Amino acid sequence: MHLVIIGNGITGVTAAITARRLSPEARITLVSAESAHHYSRPALMYLYLxxxxxxxxKPYEDWFWLENRLELVHAEATGLDTVARTVQLATGHALAYDCLLLATGSVVRTAGWPGQQLRGVQGFYGLPDLESMSRTTQGIRHAVVVGGGLVGVELAEMLHSRGIAVTWLVREARYWQSVLPPEESALLAAHIKSHDINFQANTELREVLGDAQGCARAIVTTTGQELPAEWVGLATGVQPNLTLARAAGLETDRGILVNTLLETSAPGVYAAGDCAQHRQPAPGEVAVEQLWYTGRMQGETVAHTICGQPTPYQRGQWFNSAKFFNLEYQTYGRVPAQLAADTASFCWQHPAGKHLLRINFRQANHAVTGVNAIGLRQRQDVWERWLREQTPINEVLTQLAAANFDAEFSRQHEPAIRREFARQFPDLPVAPATRRRGLFGVRLG
Ligand SMILES: Cc1cc2nc3c(=O)[nH]c(=O)nc-3n(C[C@H](O)[C@H](O)[C@H](O)COP(=O)(O)OP(=O)(O)OC[C@H]3O[C@@H](n4cnc5c(N)ncnc54)[C@H](O)[C@@H]3O)c2cc1C
Incomplete structure (x- = not known):
């Protein structure tokens, strides 16, 4: 069997490594236009910093690929013939395949703003973007970031690290409004502003103004302000990269449509990771998953199917994590921006505004359904178990120390968290805290 994989991101590479383990005899080729070797996309900002x-x-040494007989082709795939089962490369060569995996990732979404083509206006997705940002932000004084998600905050932090004055435009009334409840939005917005970021809610980009050399010099907002900006970062989201799939006539919608086995509409062609769209996502689940760990899971799952062990994709518990400057955020399970009718929400905040813990739970049986933690680090395995076993919130609060990475934090804040819960939910008694025992039975928290 010859398995050809287009894209050497986390999805394609996980599929390749899994397929090598499951099918020692298979020929496996990884094609990527962006880089000769796989690298960690979420770590891009740390290169700039x-x-x-x-x-x-690069999680793997360069010898790893040869050693594992994974053939690397550093070229763009420009055409796909699903009947002849060939992939056309920009180099003029063609690759014949028995199975094909499209792991083509995402592309930056833009809105066609006037001035978008000027030098110094760009999105931030891959190595060429990093290279262009490093070049065009050299020696500049003012920058504008447009769009309020996680890439927006990364750009703000990167620019701030070089002493560049940053204005951040967010269309919504509050920070990351579509994802976060109001308390988390307010805490994070205050934290971001405390780093001298000029954070402007309810404000959109209208156009970018250029100078005589075709470089960005200012922007105009929908509120009519003109702000100096020698660099403009477009962080208004990403969309599945469908170029190859569409040219080949595969069924697409927002992404490349796949069933639970991650099969596309063409025989022998699979799609996974950011570029795929589940035809029938389970209730409450998203059809297009654009996360690192879901890419890894989809890559691993699809490799099993390709190697003769048909395995439906099941994501399991939702989780995500991010950093907002020096403040960590984690979420496990479901914590929607708007609370569902059958769910209650407990939220504790430290008065200093740097720590927050929210636990959502079902009103009927008090089973926890999700948690948001800001400024405190929670253990994923413990939360996954509590969510899976539908543990009641009062039991969770009794055992809260088990989920805390930081024993010092437990000692300092858990009594206050339990007191606040008793105040908000007086009808749900919480037993005294259970103590964690470390080596030799020493009490930890
Ligand atoms: C700046 C940034 C920070 C992020 N941080 C996080 C984070 O902290 N946590 C998290 O969960 N997620 C994060 N993400 C999202 C995460 O990186 C993606 O969900 C993940 O990389 C998707 O993996 P993928 O393999 O499906 O696609 P990609 O990583 O996009 O890889 C696809 C590859 O295919 C190549 N390709 C596409 N078409 C062709 C073609 N025709 N020929 C050849 N090659 C082609 C592309 O060039 C690309 O290299 C971040 C994303 C960005 C941009």
């Missing part, structure tokens, strides 16, 4: 070098963000 100077915390890591390119070699540090």
């Amino acid at each position: 100077g915390h890591l070098r390119y070699t540090d963000v």
Whole structure:
């Protein structure tokens, strides 16, 4: 069997490594236009910040691929014939395949703003973007970031690290409004502003103004302000990269349509990761998943199917994590921006505005349904178990120390968290805290 994989991101690479393990005899070829070797996309910002070098963000040594007989082709795939089962490369060569995996990721979404083509206006997705940002932000004084998601905050932090004055435009009334409940939005917006970021809610980009050399010099907002900006970062989201799939006539919608086995509409062609769209997502689940760990899970799952072990994709518990400057955010399970009718929400905040814990639970049986933690680090395995076993919130609060990475934090804040719960939910008694025992039975928290 010859398995050809287009894209060497986390999805394609996980599929390749899994397929090698399951099918030692298979020929496996990884095609990628962006980089000769796989690197960690979420680590891109640390290259700009100077915390890591390119070699540090490559999880595998360069000899790994040859050693595991994974053939690497550094070229763009420009055509796909699903009847003849061939992939056309920009180099003029063609690759014949028995099975094909499209793991083509996403592309930056833009809105066609006037001035978008000027030098110094760009999105931030891959190595060419990093290279262009490093070049065009050299020596500049003012930058504008447009769009309020996780890439927006990364750009703000990157620019701030070089002493560039940053204005951040967010269309919604509050920060990351579509994802976060109001308390989390307010806490994070205050934290971002405390780093001298000029955060402007309810404000959109109208156009970018250029100078005589075709470089960005200012922007105009929908509120009519003109702000100096020698660099403009477009962080208004990403969309599945469908170029190859569409050209080949595969069924697409927002993404490449796949069934639970991640099969596309063409025989022998699969799609996974950011570029795929589930035809029938389970209730409450998203059809297009654009996360690192879901890419890894989809890559692993599809490799099983390709190697003769048909395996439906099941994501399991939702989780995500991010950093907002130095403040960590984690979420497990479901914590929607708008609370569902059958769910209650407990939220504790430290008065200093740097720590928040929200636990959602079902009104009927008090089973926990999701948690948001800001400024405190929670253990994923413990929360996954509580969510899976539908543990009642009062039991969770009794055992809260088990989920805390930081024993010091437990000692300091857990009594206050339980007191606040008793105040908000006086009808749900919480037993005294259980103590964690470390080596030799020493009490930890
Ligand atoms: C700046 C940034 C930070 C992020 N941080 C996080 C984070 O902290 N946590 C998290 O969960 N997620 C994060 N994400 C999202 C995460 O990186 C993606 O969900 C993940 O990388 C998707 O993996 P993928 O393999 O499906 O696609 P990609 O990583 O996009 O890889 C696809 C590859 O295919 C190549 N390709 C596409 N078409 C062709 C073609 N025709 N020929 C050849 N090659 C082609 C592309 O060039 C690309 O290299 C971040 C994303 C960005 C941009």
